[in-house]
Amino acid sequence: MILSLMFFTFSFVFYLVTALLYLGNWFLKKKWLGQIATAMAYVALFSTSMILITRAGESGHAPFSNLYESMVLFVWATNAGYLLLEYRHKFKSIGAFVMTVEFVAMIAASLLPYKYKSIEPLNPALQNKWHWMVDLLKPYGVEKYAIGWLDFHVFTTFIGYAAFAISFGLSVMYIIKNRLDTKGGNNVLAGMFPDSKVLDELSYRAIAWGFPFLATGIVSGAVWANYAWGSYWSWDPKETWSLITWFIYAAYLHARVTRGWRGKKAAYLSIFGFLAVIFLYWGVSFILPGLHAYA
Amino acid sequence: MGDNTREVTVSTEEMAWYRVVGSKVWYFFNSLKLTLSVLITLASVSIIGTVIEQNLPIERYVETYGVKWTKVILYTGINDMYHSKWFLSLLAALTLNIIVCTLERFPPKWKSLLNHKPQKFDPRVIEKCSHHYSATLQGSLEEAREKVLNVLKRKRFRVAAFPGEGGHGLYAWKGRIGRFGSDFTHISLLLILLGAIVGSFAGFKDFKVANVGESFAVPYEDFSVRLEKFWIDYYDTGQIRQYNSLLTVVEDGKDVLTKQIWVNEPLYYKGVRFYQSNYGVAWNKVEEAHVAVIRKGGTDTLNPVKVKWGETKRLPGRRYSVKLVGYTADFAFDEATSTVFSKTAEANNPAVNVEVYEGGKLVSKPWLFIKYPGIFPAIPSSDDDLVFTGYKGVMYSGLSVNKDPGTNIVWAGTLVMAVGFFLAFFVFYRRVWVHIKDAGRSAEVRLGGIINKNNLALEKELEDIIEEIRGEGERQETRG
Numbered sequence: 044m045i046l047s048l049m050f051f052t053f054s055f056v057f058y059l060v061t062a063l064l065y066l067g068n069w070f071l072k073k074k075w076l077g078q079i080a081t082a083m084a085y086v087a088l089f090s091t092s093m094i095l096i097t098r099a100g101e102s103g104h105a106p107f108s109n110l111y112e113s114m115v116l117f118v119w120a121t122n123a124g125y126l127l128l129e130y131r132h133k134f135k136s137i138g139a140f141v142m143t144v145e146f147v148a149m150i151a152a153s154l155l156p157y158k159y160k161s162i163e164p165l166n167p168a169l170q171n172k173w174h175w176m177v178d179l180l181k182p183y184g185v186e187k188y189a190i191g192w193l194d195f196h197v198f199t200t201f202i203g204y205a206a207f208a209i210s211f212g213l214s215v216m217y218i219i220k221n222r223l224d225t226k227g228g229n230n231v232l233a234g235m236f237p238d239s240k241v242l243d244e245l246s247y248r249a250i251a252w253g254f255p256f257l258a259t260g261i262v263s264g265a266v267w268a269n270y271a272w273g274s275y276w277s278w279d280p281k282e283t284w285s286l287i288t289w290f291i292y293a294a295y296l297h298a299r300v301t302r303g304w305r306g307k308k309a310a311y312l313s314i315f316g317f318l319a320v321i322f323l324y325w326g327v328s329f330i331l332p333g334l335h336a337y338a
Numbered sequence: 339m340g341d342n343t344r345e346v347t348v349s350t351e352e353m354a355w356y357r358v359v360g361s362k363v364w365y366f367f368n369s370l371k372l373t374l375s376v377l378i379t380l381a382s383v384s385i386i387g388t389v390i391e392q393n394l395p396i397e398r399y400v401e402t403y404g405v406k407w408t409k410v411i412l413y414t415g416i417n418d419m420y421h422s423k424w425f426l427s428l429l430a431a432l433t434l435n436i437i438v439c440t441l442e443r444f445p446p447k448w449k450s451l452l453n454h455k456p457q458k459f460d461p462r463v464i465e466k467c468s469h470h471y472s473a474t475l476q477g478s479l480e481e482a483r484e485k486v487l488n489v490l491k492r493k494r495f496r497v498a499a500f501p502g503e504g505g506h507g508l509y510a511w512k513g514r515i516g517r518f519g520s521d522f523t524h525i526s527l528l529l530i531l532l533g534a535i536v537g538s539f540a541g542f543k544d545f546k547v548a549n550v551g552e553s554f555a556v557p558y559e560d561f562s563v564r565l566e567k568f569w570i571d572y573y574d575t576g577q578i579r580q581y582n583s584l585l586t587v588v589e590d591g592k593d594v595l596t597k598q599i600w601v602n603e604p605l606y607y608k609g610v611r612f613y614q615s616n617y618g619v620a621w622n623k624v625e626e627a628h629v630a631v632i633r634k635g636g637t638d639t640l641n642p643v644k645v646k647w648g649e650t651k652r653l654p655g656r657r658y659s660v661k662l663v664g665y666t667a668d669f670a671f672d673e674a675t676s677t678v679f680s681k682t683a684e685a686n687n688p689a690v691n692v693e694v695y696e697g698g699k700l701v702s703k704p705w706l707f708i709k710y711p712g713i714f715p716a717i718p719s720s721d722d723d724l725v726f727t728g729y730k731g732v733m734y735s736g737l738s739v740n741k742d743p744g745t746n747i748v749w750a751g752t753l754v755m756a757v758g759f760f761l762a763f764f765v766f767y768r769r770v771w772v773h774i775k776d777a778g779r780s781a782e783v784r785l786g787g788i789i790n791k792n793n794l795a796l797e798k799e800l801e802d803i804i805e806e807i808r809g810e811g812e813r814q815e816t817r818g
């Protein structure tokens with residue numbers, strides 16, 4: 044029963060160590076620190092995956108049904124997204140920011156009150172499995188592993204959140220770098236950052252990933268709602284806030300692609316967008332009543 | 339927006355007034371500033387509706403916000419904000435904006451993508467590109483050209499060649515379709531909106547309640563649905579697992595389809611869906627009632643008989659039989675119309691209606707009350723009285739009945755959206771110019787490129803290309 048808790052404890056430590064290593068790499072500029080940091084990030088990713096897998100085993104359904112589980116999913120997706128970014132572009136200083144956010148998210152998850160953490164069976168509204176998948180798995184007797192709209196909806200939404208979190212980190216870096224650059228002189232710490240143009244572009248690319256995933260999350264939620272209850276959209280606070288967030292990022296993309304908003308303006312809009320994501324994720328769950336109160 | 343100059347340059351005096359107005363309206367909706375301001379406005383005002391609870395009774399607004407603010411809320415329609423005229427107008431403005439922008443931008447884009455190849459090759463374009471590189475290859479001009487072509491083809495570029503004296507030009511391109519990503523996405527939004535509109539006009543939404551064993555007519559359709567059974571599944575912990583109804587579709591008097599539905603699993607028949615919505619104990623029917631005979635005013639030990647709905651049963655040791663014909667959960671009597679009705683759906687004052695027969699002859703038809711035994715004599719001419727002691731209820735199931743012919747359009751919209759996102763964010767239109775100049779025993783290669791978005795990807799690809807061209811040169815050198 045407590046296997047997932049064990050992996051959570053491991054992951055907690057791993058993210059602390061990974062964040063410290065990336066920070067050490069950034070401050071001390073030691074190459075070997077950076078290499079160990081990356082290795083640790085992979086270890087943390089593995090451990091986080093194990094939390095999700097063991098949790099699924101313990102609850103008998105995909106681990107996407109309460110706030111605690113969704114936090115772990117968020118940490119997992121952000122880590123995976125970051126490692127993909129590092130693999131493709133080889134910038135390690137970004138890790139100092141992303142892994143710190145990861146560690147903070149782990150603290151937040153561990154501090155959640157029990158009712159947001161406990162393993163609960165799925166309530167009637169959340170029980171959805173795709174027929175085609177059940178039919179596909181039935182001959183092998185493993186149809187209980189079939190997934191459905193809930194899993195697809197939550198998973199795509201959180202990939203979106205993770206991409207926005209990474210974009211947020213990059214935008215903060217951009218603003219720091221930009222400020223130090225304009226002041227003149229060469230700051231040692233900002234010197235480790237990628238070029239501000241690169242930060243700007245990467246921040247945009249992260250949003251270019253997040254936007255379609257958030258849209259897929261919203262649309263799949265609507266399709267599911269229509270399938271399960273007969274209406275696509277009911278202006279529930281979570282729905283509305285997801286749309287608000289989507290509008291903000293849509294504005295970002297249009298401003299950038301067609302009106303040439305780059306650099307500072309774009310960075311501030313990306314930060315603003317992520318604040319909306321935080322409210323969408325946490326604010327709505329705790330402050331505003333509605334269907335999504337559980338996660 | 340630049341395409342609009344032609345409308346502006348036409349003298350407005352020569353145009354009919356409606357064309358002037360038309361072009362102004364068109365110009366208004368063909369603006370990206372409008373897009374941005376509408377998006378930001380929509381995002382901002384939508385917050386209001388999540389903070390102020392929607393569709394509450396007016397008293398609740400008065401309680402929370404006071405009379406003065408309630409007036410403001412009602413006047414501005416904030417109590418049902420997302421359906422208010424001004425909010426819908428914002429959505430309409432965004433829609434018109436999308437339509438006009440697509441109509442205005444798509445045709446020239448299409449043309450420019452069809453005629454993207456330059457008429458003749460001008461090497462100066464390479465220096466104008468944000469990214470440009472050069473390399474020197476040993477060997478002849480022709481050999482160098484082959485090498486470059488190989489690398490470009492390996493990178494899945496399509497190439498047009500411009501041979502010339504003392505130098506060759508190559509123009510390469512890929513990912514043209516990526517430029518249509520935004521158009522696909524915009525069209526998908528229109529389709530989804532269209533689907534929603536079709537659904538709300540051509541479809542219907544209704545709510546039906548059926549007691550177990552009863553059927554109801556489906557609105558606007560010529561079939562009915564019977565509720566066979568309603569039940570609840572529980573987890574071992576006692577938490578509710580699922581609500582289920584077993585439904586049968588009846589058409590032309592025949593049962594055509596039986597299906598178990600639950601939350602997340604509707605019944606679908608001829609375009610109509612039936613969703614499990616709620617349930618309860620019926621207020622107008624029971625499965626069986628327990629009726630006993632006592633002496634008038636007496637308190638004998640009771641030995642009630644169980645009478646099923648609609649059934650006639652002999653009372654033991656008496657000449658009377660009773661037939662169960664009615665039930666109401668919260669008894670009330672309307673004097674104006676002399677009718678009995680249930681005040682609420684709760685069993686606050688359960689009462690049954692029975693017909694009493696003596697030797698096949700109807701002698702009385704009293705209402706019996708569980709809470710008030712003997713309040714009205716059940717059989718006026720007799721010393722015996724009847725009491726209602728208990729009952730077994732019937733479950734009802736509440737079903738949302740819904741027809742939405744727009745669903746398929748919405749589905750098509752989501753597919754188009756997926757394609758659009760893929761093209762817009764992951765397929766990039768890249769154009770590369772290469773100039774190869776004869777430099778005696780070697781050839782000088784210069785290349786530059788542009789991309790519609792994602793400069794980092796282009797930079798990486800161009801670096802790859804130039805590395806491979808150099809590498810290809812070296813490989814051939816060592817071989818030679």
